[in-house]
Amino acid sequence: MSLDRPVHPDPYALLPSVPSFTVTSTDVADGQPLDQAQVHAGGNTSPQLRWSGAPEGTKSYVVSCFDPDAPIVSGFWHWVVCDIPADVTSLDTGAGAGDASLPAGAFHVRNDRGSLDFMGAAPPQGDQVHRYFFVVTAVGEEKLGVDASASPAVVGFNLAFKTLGRAIITGTYQF
Incomplete structure (x- = not known):
């Protein structure tokens, strides 16, 4: 079977x-390959993220990691954290280890592996370069x-009805 296909938008x-608004990371350089720590076989460690400049009226945040380049129609969700309080503007490296690693009140929803944590990059061997969109969404x-x-x-x-703003940093990975 061939995985040749167009790059998703x-x-x-x-x-x-x-x-x-702005999101930065000490672990992810925008447009650059992910460190092995953020790879499934290399550590499964969620990256440090820091954000600033969220729109006025922001009352919480959602942080996610999405791979649109997975060889399936729906892409692949690696991480989703909801209800991060508005006064929190960063997550430490490893915050995706489980709810105990998150700020009070925040929680994980299941990623596409079915677990309540961060799953590192895991593209099929020999597939095209995958993009990992780390997104901080300001919620009203x-x-x-x-x-x-x-x-x-x-x-x-x-989020379609409650998003006030969005900050994105994108890492890449190819196995």
Whole structure:
């Protein structure tokens, strides 16, 4: 079987336009290959993220990692954290290890592996370069209105109506 296919478009460019703000990382350089720590076989460690300049009225954040280049129609969700309080503007390296590693009130929803944590990059061997979109979404409500049983798709649907702004940093990986 061949995995040859077109490169998927940037999925966030297809969403309604919202103000952007800044996200930086000591672990992810925008547009550059991920460190082995952020790879499934190399550590499964979520990266440090710090954000600033969120729009006025931000009451919480959602942090996610999405790979649109997975060889399936839906892409692959590696990480989703909901209800991060508005006064929190960073996550330490390894915050994706489980809910105990998150700020009070925040929680994971299941990634596409089915676990409540961060799953590192794991593209098929020999496949095209995959992009990993680490996204901080500013939310206009303190609670998104989902719980840990929600799918990333349900989180995304709720964000469609509650997003005030978005900050993105993208890592890459090819196995």
